[in-house]
Amino acid sequence: MDSRVVGIPDVDGTEQVAVVIDVMRAFTTAAWAFHRGAExxxxxxxxxxxxxxxxxxxxxLALKDGAPVSGFDLVNSPGLMQEADLAGRTVIQKTTAGTVGALAVVEAELVLCAGFVVAGATARALADAGAESVTFVATGEDGRAAEDLACAAYLGRLLAGDSPDAGPYLHRARTSPAADDLRSGRRRGAHPADVELCVEVDRFDFGMKVGIDDGMAVLRPLRTRPDAVSGVHRAR
Structure with a gap:
């Protein structure tokens, strides 16, 4: 499968299949929201x-990154999302990079949102769709975020049918400037567990697909066949 990696400023409207990556923290948080019951x-x-x-x-329920503010119910933090009761709820997510990246490619034929926690399921979803090429949108730092690039590289290996050791990719994410910012408290609205939750591989067995409902971009979990990509496996 052919692939390329771009930042949000480089999205040009030619993307037919796109995987929008925000490891720290939008789409790790989104995956946790679905795990906690969000519809x-x-x-x-x-x-x-x-x-x-x-x-x-x-x-x-409205969710944003940064410190809690009036009008918003949730914070963009997987650590804080772990205890949320979201059964049957709809969440409105606004983040600095992740949601912006997804909206930039919302007209593509297939749009998936991803982080390490749904990497295997994302690769399987692409295989299920018969995608021949994919654009990875690395949303952080205008496409330079080390954790997003590491996730894109890992997904690329999975799509090639390999069974890569996730360790080096996770190390790159764990030692990224974004991870340092989270650990140091420079990013407000963070939980002490956020970094480690963002570098769990295949924590969840679903992908996340963007669709349009009533004129709104809506993300939903997407179940996939476990054998769709031979090289995809749950990393330990």
Missing amino acids: KIVLAADADEALAIKACHPGW
């Missing part, structure tokens, strides 16, 4: 849009 996640471009959507749907 769907509406992707918002900015805080104002998130709050406007919530105003129209008072039962929905």
Whole structure:
């Protein structure tokens, strides 16, 4: 399978199949939200849009990165999401990079959102779809985030049918500037477990697919066949 890696500024509208990567922390948090029972996640471009959507749907929960602020119910942190009761709930997610990247390619034929926690299932979803080429959108730092590039490289190996050792890719993510920022407290709204939760491989057995519902970009879990890619396996 052919692949390329771009940052958000390099998205040019030619993407037919896209995997939008935000390891730390948007799509790790999203995966945890689904694990905690969320039905769907509406992707918002900015805080104002998130709050406007919530105003129209008072039962929905709004999530953003950074410190807690009025109007938002949840923080973009997998560590904090671990204890959330989201059974049957809809979450509106706004983040600095991840949701922006997903919205940039929302017109593509297939859009998946990913981090290490859903890497295997993401590769299987691409195989299920018969994708011949894929664009990885590394959302952090305009495409330079080490953790997103490491995840893209790992996914590329899986798609090639390899069974790569996840260790070097996880080390690159664990020692990235983003990980240092989380550990040091320079990123507000962080939990002490966030970094390690972001570098769990195949923690979940579902992918995450973007669709359009009522004019909104909506992320939902996507179950896949376990044998769709021979090289994909649960890393320990």
